Amino acid sequence: xxxxxxxxxxxxxxxxxxxxxxxxxxxxxxxxxxxxxxxxxxxxxxxxxxxxxxxxxxxxxxxxxxxxxxxxxxxxxxxxxxxxxxxxxxxxxxxxxxxxxxxxxxxxxxxxxxxxxxxxxxxxxxxxxxxxxxxxxxxxxxxxxxxxxxxxxxxxxxxxxxxxxxxxxxxxxxxxxxxxxxxxxxxxxxxxxxxxxxxxxxxxxxxxxxxxxxxxxxxxxxxxxxxxxxxxxxxxxxxxxxxxxxxxxxxxxxxxxxxxxxxxxxxxxxxxxxxxxxxxxxxxxxxxxxxxxxxxxxxxxxxxxxxxxxxxxxxxxxxxxxxxxxxxxxxxxxxxxxxxxxxxxxxxxxxxxxxxxxxxxxxxxxxxxxxxxxxxxxxxxxxxxxxxxxxxxxxxxx
Numbered sequence: 001x002x003x004x005x006x007x008x009x010x011x012x013x014x015x016x017x018x019x020x021x022x023x024x025x026x027x028x029x030x031x032x033x034x035x036x037x038x039x040x041x042x043x044x045x046x047x048x049x050x051x052x053x054x055x056x057x058x059x060x061x062x063x064x065x066x067x068x069x070x071x072x073x074x075x076x077x078x079x080x081x082x083x084x085x086x087x088x089x090x091x092x093x094x095x096x097x098x099x100x101x102x103x104x105x106x107x108x109x110x111x112x113x114x115x116x117x118x119x120x121x122x123x124x125x126x127x128x129x130x131x132x133x134x135x136x137x138x139x140x141x142x143x144x145x146x147x148x149x150x151x152x153x154x155x156x157x158x159x160x161x162x163x164x165x166x167x168x169x170x171x172x173x174x175x176x177x178x179x180x181x182x183x184x185x186x187x188x189x190x191x192x193x194x195x196x197x198x199x200x201x202x203x204x205x206x207x208x209x210x211x212x213x214x215x216x217x218x219x220x221x222x223x224x225x226x227x228x229x230x231x232x233x234x235x236x237x238x239x240x241x242x243x244x245x246x247x248x249x250x251x252x253x254x255x256x257x258x259x260x261x262x263x264x265x266x267x268x269x270x271x272x273x274x275x276x277x278x279x280x281x282x283x284x285x286x287x288x289x290x291x292x293x294x295x296x297x298x299x300x301x302x303x304x305x306x307x308x309x310x311x312x313x314x315x316x317x318x319x320x321x322x323x324x325x326x327x328x329x330x331x332x333x334x335x336x337x338x339x340x341x342x343x344x345x346x347x348x349x350x351x352x353x354x355x356x357x358x359x360x361x362x363x364x365x366x367x368x369x370x371x372x373x374x375x376x377x378x379x380x381x382x383x384x385x386x387x388x389x390x391x392x393x394x395x396x397x398x
């Protein structure tokens with residue numbers, strides 16, 4: 001009876017000593033690491049797992065060294081085996097917590113709440129994917145080590161190894177889709193094709209990458225719906241990534257108007273509109289006639305914004321304003337189907353209507369900057385070199 005009582009006292013004493021040592025180390029790290037992010041993360045995320053692992057290890061040693069009187073008994077073997085399993089599990093928990101601390105410390109160096117956060121989002125995506133992979137590996141290895149503590153499992157180890165090839169082939173065939181998604185997730189994380197918070201267009205939907213795992217990707221649609229796709233989708237299906245190189249993007253607003261539309265006046269009105277709008281980033285403001293068939297003229301306004309959300313609002317603003325401008329200021333330019341009869345000299349009545357505002361006429365050969373997409377500005381020249389090539393002659397670009 002005294003031996004059992006001594007074991008119980010030793011167990012409680014060992015647990016108390018372990019908790020005391022852990023608490024002392026915790027307070028010391030917290031005091032010394034007030035200005036260290038790594039120490040702060042350790043005190044917040046690894047404290048509980050450290051407590052449990054140290055207590056399990058201390059209790060294991062206490063039972064092992066105070067139960068010499070029961071060597072060979074069944075209950076001692078079972079208790080020690082359970083404690084070994086507890087030590088393995090809690091140690092794996094501690095290792096996983098330490099890895100999470102290291103990953104969080106690395107992520108803290110890269111801020112994503114800044115305008116130019118492409119590199120930070122790439123690192124964040126890779127670290128998150130590595131975290132999921134390392135935790136999965138730790139769980140698998142922990143389960144394997146725990147199983148190897150059973151003598152029966154160790155005994156059949158040789159037989160399992162001989163049939164591992166057949167089992168591996170069968171498992172690969174059965175889990176082909178799952179493994180394909182896992183490898184696709186790793187490829188996405190390190191190929192930089194898509195990152196967290198990237199703005200993409202998939203399946204005709206416009207949204208941003210909200211979550212990226214080893215098996216699926218969650219896309220937050222602009223209207224707060226969620227589109228969930230397997231990771232293999234992004235390695236086998238074409239999709240649009242609007243923020244792969246930078247967040248700034250270009251967008252268009254197209255209009256079908258009558259042939260009598262004053263293009264230069266409409267161009268100047270577009271310029272006045274965007275210069276007064278905070279949505280425009282000051283890079284691109286171009287209005288061009290892109291088609292003139294079927295009795296109407298197609299006019300395209302090309303504008304730029306710092307982000308996809310601002311671009312959407314800017315395109316809507318351009319449409320609303322230019323539609324109202326054509327209706328109120330240039331009603332003769334509204335799209336219509338008509339049959340007109342002129343006089344003997346083929347003069348038409350609408351030709352004698354004086355515009356409310358005189359149209360600005362350019363000198364012969366003078367092309368305004370906001371009438372060219374590839375040229376006329378630093379941004380346009382860079383775009384011209386990207387699509388034509390810097391080694392081409394100047395005349396070939398025009």
